[in-house]
Amino acid sequence: MHKFDTKVQHLKYKVLREVARHAWNDTLMENVMDIPKAIVPGKVPTMRCCVYKERAILGERVKLAMGGGNSDNIIQVIDIACDDCPAVGYQVTESCRGCLAHRCEDVCKRGAISFDHKHEAHIDKTKCVECGMCAKVCPYSAIVNRKRPCQNACKIKAISINEDNAAKIDDEKCIQCGACVYQCPFGAISDKSFIINVIDMLKRSRDNSKYKVYALVAPAIGSQMNYVKLGQVITGIKKLGFYTVVEVALGGDMVAQTESRELVEKGFLTSSCCPAFVRYVKTAFPALAPYISHNMSPMATLAKYIKEHEENVKIVFIGPCTAKKAEVQLDSVKPYVDAAITFEELQALFDSRDIDLTTLEEATLDNASYFGRIFARSGGLSDAVAEALKEQQLDEFELKACTCDGIEECKAALMRKSRNALDANFIEGMACISGCIGGAGNLTHGEKNKAAVDQYGHEALEKTIADAVSMLK
Numbered sequence: 001m002h003k004f005d006t007k008v009q010h011l012k013y014k015v016l017r018e019v020a021r022h023a024w025n026d027t028l029m030e031n032v033m034d035i036p037k038a039i040v041p042g043k044v045p046t047m048r049c050c051v052y053k054e055r056a057i058l059g060e061r062v063k064l065a066m067g068g069g070n071s072d073n074i075i076q077v078i079d080i081a082c083d084d085c086p087a088v089g090y091q092v093t094e095s096c097r098g099c100l101a102h103r104c105e106d107v108c109k110r111g112a113i114s115f116d117h118k119h120e121a122h123i124d125k126t127k128c129v130e131c132g133m134c135a136k137v138c139p140y141s142a143i144v145n146r147k148r149p150c151q152n153a154c155k156i157k158a159i160s161i162n163e164d165n166a167a168k169i170d171d172e173k174c175i176q177c178g179a180c181v182y183q184c185p186f187g188a189i190s191d192k193s194f195i196i197n198v199i200d201m202l203k204r205s206r207d208n209s210k211y212k213v214y215a216l217v218a219p220a221i222g223s224q225m226n227y228v229k230l231g232q233v234i235t236g237i238k239k240l241g242f243y244t245v246v247e248v249a250l251g252g253d254m255v256a257q258t259e260s261r262e263l264v265e266k267g268f269l270t271s272s273c274c275p276a277f278v279r280y281v282k283t284a285f286p287a288l289a290p291y292i293s294h295n296m297s298p299m300a301t302l303a304k305y306i307k308e309h310e311e312n313v314k315i316v317f318i319g320p321c322t323a324k325k326a327e328v329q330l331d332s333v334k335p336y337v338d339a340a341i342t343f344e345e346l347q348a349l350f351d352s353r354d355i356d357l358t359t360l361e362e363a364t365l366d367n368a369s370y371f372g373r374i375f376a377r378s379g380g381l382s383d384a385v386a387e388a389l390k391e392q393q394l395d396e397f398e399l400k401a402c403t404c405d406g407i408e409e410c411k412a413a414l415m416r417k418s419r420n421a422l423d424a425n426f427i428e429g430m431a432c433i434s435g436c437i438g439g440a441g442n443l444t445h446g447e448k449n450k451a452a453v454d455q456y457g458h459e460a461l462e463k464t465i466a467d468a469v470s471m472l473k
Contacts, residue, residue, distance in 0.1 A: 003227065003347060005444050008187040011047075014039050015058060016195055016348035019065040023199045024352060028066075035062050057081045065193045074176045074192050074325045075169060082166040082188035085148045089130045092121045095142035104134035104143060153183035155408045156280065173283065177276040177407065177431040178322035178440025191322040191440065195345045198316050201338060202241040211312040212243040216299060216337075218319030219249040219368070219376035220436040222456025223449035224343045230456070231362025236355050237318070237346070238363065248319065249368030249460075251302030252375035252384060253468040259295045260388035263426055264397045269293045270414075270427040271381055274436075275327035277410055277429030285414045296333065298375060299324065303336035305472065314338045318346050320376075320439030323431070342441025366461050369468040373457035377450050378405040378435035382428045384465065391466050400424045406433040 004010045018035045022028035036058035040051055048054045060078045063069060069076045098119030105113040105121070112127035113134060121143070123134070135143040150167050151159050158173035159180060167180075167189060180189045205213050215237050225233050234245050255273065263269045272278055272293040282289050295301065303315045317324055317340040324340040327333055341349075350357060371387050374380030382401035389395045402424035404410040410429045416422040432438035437449040462468040 003225075003443055004344075005446075008185065009344060009443070011039075011187060012061065012190060013344060013348050013351075015061045015065050016193060016345055017352050019062060019193075020195055020199060020348055020352035023196050024203075028196070032062060032066070033059075053080070061187075061190065064190050066196055067192055067194055069192050071171060073169060073171045073174055074322055075174055075178060075181060076190060076192060077167045077169060078188050078190060079164070079166045081186055085150075085186070086146060088146050089125070090123055090128060090132060090135060090143055090145050092123060093142050093144055095140050096120045096138075097140055097142070099139065101139070103137040103139070107133045107137050109133075149183045149185055150180040150189055153179040155179070155406070155411070156284065175276040175279045175283070175407070175431060176323040176326045179407075179432070181322065182440040182445070191325065191342075193341070193345055194325065194339050195341055195349065197339050198341055198349075201314055201316065205241065205243075205314070207241070208243040211314055212310070213241065214306060214313055214315045215242040215245045216248050216251075216302060216315055216317050217245055217365075218299070218317070218321070218436060219247065219252065219373045219456070220320045220439065220442065220449075220453065221318070221343070222373065222376065223437050223452040224320070224443050225347070225357070226444070226452065228357040228360075229362055231364065232357045232360040234363040234365050235360040236350050236357045239355055239360070240349055240353060242316070245363075245365060246302065246306070247365060247367040247372070248298050248302060248317070249372035249375060250468060250472075251298030251300075251305075252372035252381075253369050253465045254301050254305070254472075255295050255298050256371060256381070256384035256388040256465050257392070257469060259293050260385045260392065260394060262293055262295065263385065263399075264389070264394050266291075268425045271429050273297050273375065273381055274323070274430050274432075275321070276323040276407070276431035277404075279323070279326075280407060280410060280431065281414065281429070284411070285418060288414060288417060291417075297327065298372070299340075300327070300333045300336055303333075307336050316341065319343065320436050320442040321432075322440050342439075343443050344441050347443060367468070367471070368460060369462040369465050370457040370460045371465050372468060373460055374453060376436045376453045378430050378433075379403045379428070380435065380453075382426065385426065388465050391464055399426060401426045401428055403428045404430060405435070406438075407431045 022031050036055035040054045045051050110127045112124045114122050158170045160168050162168040237245050270291050272295050299317050315337050328337040328340045371384040382403050386399050402413045404413050413427050
């Protein structure tokens with residue numbers, strides 16, 4: 001049964017599953033030191049030089065799974081696990097032919113290029129400033145820039161290499177998107193988990209008699225856990241102890257309605273749905289922060305509505321996004337959302353309770369429209385805003401949407417806007433490639449996820465945004 005893209009995800013899941021299993025049984029504190037040995041028994045290493053290092057790394061993973069770590073950042077480096085990646089920057093490869101032109105030497109203003117007796121080029125790292133000019137002029141493309149996977153993944157350059165040759169995250173720059181988490185081949189970067197908080201919340205509810213625990217599931221769920229049917233996943237969530245399951249896509253419908261009106265009123269907006277994008281605007285382009293939509297995200301919007309209309313309710317968000325864990329800690333969101341976990345963590349919860357989804361009956365999940373559900377993929381929000389303008393007879397306003405698929409495209413659009421060179425009145429910013437279906441907390445990633453979300457959208461009984469929102473009344 002294929003549940004994950006990579007073995008790194010599977011290892012992370014095993015730690016979460018064991019932590020959760022002990023948390024359910026109230027045996028975590030007395031067994032926390034034994035979890036690494038339970039995962040890596042015996043004396044034969046499976047991944048590292050020895051089982052003792054493997055267990056030491058697993059011990060750090062257990063800390064993160066329990067909500068600990070070495071900083072307040074959701075994304076953290078496990079230093080002891082980060083020691084196998086070369087960090088050489090620009091390097092001359094074996095493709096160097098020892099040519100006569102020596103363009104690389106001529107272009108280097110620092111005198112960092114020299115040649116040996118075989119006429120092959122070498123780079124003096126004490127002089128090199130990593131400008132890349134030598135690589136650009138080499139006719140054989142023999143000079144390459146070797147970056148660590150985490151640095152390649154982090155397009156906002158929040159990751160550097162410290163004096164111990166380990167990755168270091170600049171917490172001020174980091175937008176908690178988790179791209180580095182998913183791309184690190186050794187799992188040396190991971191996200192802090194609040195799975196224990198959720199288990200405690202469910203247990204203290206006393207089968208929802210003391211208070212009701214709502215699960216708000218992100219629309220990207222339509223692309224996840226595809227080894228079973230969605231209705232079985234919903235039944236599984238209820239078997240975990242949740243009172244009910246509600247689609248965050250309904251919050252998407254609500255946001256599309258109000259955000260479209262705000263756009264008409266103000267003339268220009270950037271979206272507020274992706275917390276990583278919102279943080280990026282505020283940290284990298286503070287002058288554009290006033291243009292961020294004043295609507296809260298679909299998660300927060302729906303949670304706020306539920307808490308204003310229901311008493312004794314606690315709300316857990318379940319989705320693909322590591323940045324949501326930071327969003328729920330914001331003062332503006334904290335009163336409405338009590339915790340956030342990822343789909344990876346949801347799978348660990350199921351298996352910690354030995355819930356076999358394949359044996360469950362299908363429950364129904366139908367709170368939202370097609371347009372709310374396609375918020376999960378890039379371009380979906382813009383389509384929803386266009387539909388909301390039409391339904392509210394505001395379509396005289398010409399929507400010029402700039403759909404940004406990934407943080408690099410977001411950066412380009414924001415740069416153009418800051419220079420008054422952007423021919424658009426709405427920026428849809430998605431920090432992850434493909435949108436939420438590319439989030440670091442997903443079990444799987446790929447093109448098929450977009451088709452799955454679109455299919456999930458078409459299955460919605462409510463065909464308009466207005467119809468979906470009217471159900472709230």
